[in-house]
Amino acid sequence: GENVEQHPSTLSVQEGDSAVIKCTYSDSASNYFPWYKQELGKRPQLIIDIRSNVGEKKDQRIAVTLNKTAKHFSLHITETQPEDSAVYFCAAFSGGDDKIIFGKGTRLHILP
Amino acid sequence: DTAVSQTPKYLVTQMGNDKSIKCEQNLGHDTMYWYKQDSKKFLKIMFSYNNKELIINETVPNRFSPKSPDKAHLNLHINSLELGDSAVYFCASSPGTSGNTIYFGEGSWLTVV
Numbered sequence: 476g477e478n479v480e481q482h483p484s485t486l487s488v489q490e491g492d493s494a495v496i497k498c499t500y501s502d503s504a505s506n507y508f509p510w511y512k513q514e515l516g517k518r519p520q521l522i523i524d525i526r527s528n529v530g531e532k533k534d535q536r537i538a539v540t541l542n543k544t545a546k547h548f549s550l551h552i553t554e555t556q557p558e559d560s561a562v563y564f565c566a567a568f569s570g571g572d573d574k575i576i577f578g579k580g581t582r583l584h585i586l587p
Numbered sequence: 588d589t590a591v592s593q594t595p596k597y598l599v600t601q602m603g604n605d606k607s608i609k610c611e612q613n614l615g616h617d618t619m620y621w622y623k624q625d626s627k628k629f630l631k632i633m634f635s636y637n638n639k640e641l642i643i644n645e646t647v648p649n650r651f652s653p654k655s656p657d658k659a660h661l662n663l664h665i666n667s668l669e670l671g672d673s674a675v676y677f678c679a680s681s682p683g684t685s686g687n688t689i690y691f692g693e694g695s696w697l698t699v700v
Contacts, residue, residue, distance in 0.1 A: 506686055507686030507687075509688060509689070513628075517693070518677060518691040518692060518693050518694055519630065519677070519691050520691070521688050521689075521690075524688065526686070562628055564630060568685075568686040570685070570686070573642065573643070573684050573685070574632055574635060574643050574684070575632075575686075575689060576632075577629075577630040577631075579627075579628075579629050580628045580629070580630070582628075
């Protein structure tokens with residue numbers, strides 16, 4: 476079955492700097508890769524997603540890149556702000572298993 | 588209007604008790620899920636239903652029994668609660684199973700004492 480590895484587990488960046496979170500997946504048939512943000516005490520919410528027929532997608536300060544050959548995808552947040560502090564989860568949809576598998580999460584701290 | 592709503596939000600109960608968490612979605616989605624998030628924040632799928640039919644049943648103790656009376660509802664019943672069951676349980680839904688966005692409910696914080 477699909478296995479999703481996410482790094483780092485914790486990330487601290489200065490406000491205004493960029494943050495990058497990386498994930499790898501094992502199932503080459505996976506074709507959908509969402510990213511979720513979970514603020515303290517709240518539910519995970521989708522912030523951006525990418526499908527396997529696209530290499531990059533951008534939405535204002537966040538972007539996701541996908542390298543199908545290497546089976547890894549990354550979340551990039553530019554000009555970080557205090558409200559970006561949260562836990563971020565990557566995920567991969569495995570067509571073989573017909574389910575979305577989540578990474579273990581990255582706790583992002585934005586330092587003032 | 589909450590798209591995926593679950594009750595109760597907080598539940599504190601003693602070991603050995605039986606409890607239920609209810610979930611409803613008004614998005615017209617075909618697929619519903621239960622996820623468990625432990626103290627380390629790992630999100631693990633427990634069950635998935637598509638049009639009231641069980642399609643995913645991960646390695647979950649038999650004490651956990653989901654029930655889907657219709658495609659808008661997915662309830663979770665837990666028998667003989669154990670300390671290790673303490674977690675946040677998220678209900679979720681999606682338009683279908685194939686690579687669609689999952690929408691989470693607000694979570695139910697279960698504490699077993």
